[in-house]
Amino acid sequence: MSAGFTEIIAIGNELLIGDVQDTNTTWLCKRITGLGGFVARATLIRDEPATIGELLLATLRRGAAAIFTTGGLGPTADDLTLPAIAAALGRPLVELPAARDMVQATYTRLARAGYVAHDRLTDERRKMAVLPAGAEPLFNPVGAAPGVVLRESGAAIICLPGVPEELQGIFEQSLGPLLRELYGEGFYDERIIQVQSGDESALAPVVNRLAAGHPQVYVKSRAKAYGPDVRLRITLSARGDGRAAVEALLERAAGDLQRELAAIGIAVM
Amino acid sequence: MSAGFTEIIAIGNELLIGDVQDTNTTWLCKRITGLGGFVARATLIRDEPATIGELLLATLRRGAAAIFTTGGLGPTADDLTLPAIAAALGRPLVELPAARDMVQATYTRLARAGYVAHDRLTDERRKMAVLPAGAEPLFNPVGAAPGVVLRESGAAIICLPGVPEELQGIFEQSLGPLLRELYGEGFYDERIIQVQSGDESALAPVVNRLAAGHPQVYVKSRAKAYGPDVRLRITLSARGDGRAAVEALLERAAGDLQRELAAIGIAVM
Numbered sequence: 001m002s003a004g005f006t007e008i009i010a011i012g013n014e015l016l017i018g019d020v021q022d023t024n025t026t027w028l029c030k031r032i033t034g035l036g037g038f039v040a041r042a043t044l045i046r047d048e049p050a051t052i053g054e055l056l057l058a059t060l061r062r063g064a065a066a067i068f069t070t071g072g073l074g075p076t077a078d079d080l081t082l083p084a085i086a087a088a089l090g091r092p093l094v095e096l097p098a099a100r101d102m103v104q105a106t107y108t109r110l111a112r113a114g115y116v117a118h119d120r121l122t123d124e125r126r127k128m129a130v131l132p133a134g135a136e137p138l139f140n141p142v143g144a145a146p147g148v149v150l151r152e153s154g155a156a157i158i159c160l161p162g163v164p165e166e167l168q169g170i171f172e173q174s175l176g177p178l179l180r181e182l183y184g185e186g187f188y189d190e191r192i193i194q195v196q197s198g199d200e201s202a203l204a205p206v207v208n209r210l211a212a213g214h215p216q217v218y219v220k221s222r223a224k225a226y227g228p229d230v231r232l233r234i235t236l237s238a239r240g241d242g243r244a245a246v247e248a249l250l251e252r253a254a255g256d257l258q259r260e261l262a263a264i265g266i267a268v269m
Numbered sequence: 270m271s272a273g274f275t276e277i278i279a280i281g282n283e284l285l286i287g288d289v290q291d292t293n294t295t296w297l298c299k300r301i302t303g304l305g306g307f308v309a310r311a312t313l314i315r316d317e318p319a320t321i322g323e324l325l326l327a328t329l330r331r332g333a334a335a336i337f338t339t340g341g342l343g344p345t346a347d348d349l350t351l352p353a354i355a356a357a358l359g360r361p362l363v364e365l366p367a368a369r370d371m372v373q374a375t376y377t378r379l380a381r382a383g384y385v386a387h388d389r390l391t392d393e394r395r396k397m398a399v400l401p402a403g404a405e406p407l408f409n410p411v412g413a414a415p416g417v418v419l420r421e422s423g424a425a426i427i428c429l430p431g432v433p434e435e436l437q438g439i440f441e442q443s444l445g446p447l448l449r450e451l452y453g454e455g456f457y458d459e460r461i462i463q464v465q466s467g468d469e470s471a472l473a474p475v476v477n478r479l480a481a482g483h484p485q486v487y488v489k490s491r492a493k494a495y496g497p498d499v500r501l502r503i504t505l506s507a508r509g510d511g512r513a514a515v516e517a518l519l520e521r522a523a524g525d526l527q528r529e530l531a532a533i534g535i536a537v538m
Contacts, residue, residue: 015295015298015311018299019459021290026290029285030287032287040285041312043311044310051309051310076472077476078480124474200343202393
C-alpha cells in the first residue's frame, strides 16, 4: 500500500470559466486508485503563479507523498506552471540538455511529417526545456512539452501537460518506475451492486449497518434522479496489501449486503 | 461586476477514486462566469467531516464572497456535508420546519407516483431537513434533499446536492435572488478563434503580444494533439460592467489578433 497520499493540482483558467471539462483529474484518480494509491484531494486553479506556488507549498505541508500537476507546460506566456513551481521552491530555472534533446526530437519528427514548418528551436520551443533546477524530464510520446519530476521534502512532484493525450502518454509510457516506487504492490478493487429501488432513504439503514460492520470496506450509495426506471448503485471498495486480502474483504461485505437486501425485499439487478 | 470571488467545494469519494466525472463543477463554473462571477478555485475532497470543515474555513479566510458545495446532502450516513459545516461554524444542527415541509411534499409526490412505497418521514428522510442553525432551505424541484444557504462572515455558503439534475434544478429555479445579489449586473463574454496551424509554438509570439496589448482581455491558446487535422483554439474573454464595455474590449482584441495572424500567413477558420 502507498506510504502516503496523493494530491492533484489542475491548472488552467479554461477549467474555471467552464470552457473545458477537466477529464484529466478523473483519469488520474482512476489510474492511481487502481495502482493502490489514495487521492486525497484535487484542486483546480487559474494560471496565476502566486496561486500555483502557494497551493504547491500548502500541499507539501499537508504531507502529500505525490503531487501531480496538470497543464501549463506549453510554449506560450500563459503556460506558467514550471516558473511558478521554481519560484515557490526557491530553485532557478535552467535549460536542461536532456529536455532540449526531447523537444528537438519532437520538432524534427513533426517537421518531417509536415505538421510544422521547420524544426529549429525557437525561443518558444526552447521554453519547454527550461525546468526548475534538479528536475528530471519525462519523455512525451505525443506532444512537445516533456513531463517533469521534481523531488522536494520527500515528496515527488510530477508535472504533466494539460492535453489529455499527452498526459496519458507520459503517464503510461514514461512513469513506470516512479509509479512502482510511489504505489508499490498496493491493490484496490471495487464491487458495484445495482438495486431496483428508487428510494435511497429506504436503503439508508442497510448501507449504514454494512459500513459499520465492515470498517475496512468503503460503502457508498448513489441515487439518480427519481423515476420509474431509476436504479441505485452501491459501491463497495477496499485497498490493501495484495489482491487476496482485498478480495476477501469485498466478498464478505457483498455477501452481507445481498442478504440484508433480500431480507427487506429489495432485488439486486 | 461581482464584489468578490467564488469558490467551489465538490464533496464525494466517488470523485477521487475516478468512479464519477465531476461535471457539476464545470457546469457551475460556466453558469457563474456567464453571470459575471469569477470562480477562483474548485476543490474536490472526500466525504470526511474534518476535511470538509477545514477547507470551508480556509475558503472563508481567503475571502470568498460565495462558496458553493456539491454533494453529501442525501439520507445516508456517508452524506456528511451539513453536519461537517455545522461543526466547523460552531452551529447546532436543527430540524427546520420549512425544510421538513419540502421533504414531506417530495415524498408525498413520489408516493403518489408510485416511485416510493410510502410518504412517511422516516429518520433517514427526516435527516434531509436537519440543517445548521440559521440556514435557509432551497426548494429542490427534482429530488428530496433541499439545497441550503448559510450566511457567515459576509459570505454566502450555498450547499447543493451532487446529483446533477437536482443541482441544476435548484440553481435555475430557487437561486435567482441570491445570484443577482452576488453577481449583480456583471457581464462576461468570450470569442473563440480557431486557426489552421498545428504548431502552438509558432503562434506563441502573437498570443503573447496580444495579451500584453490588451490587459483587460484574457487570451488563452489551447493546442490539441499534433497531426494533419489539428486546430488551435484561441479564446479571448473579458468581464466588465455591462455588455457594451465587454463587447468593445473583445472586438478590439479580435481585430488585432486577426490582423497579426494574417500577417504571418495563418488562416482563421
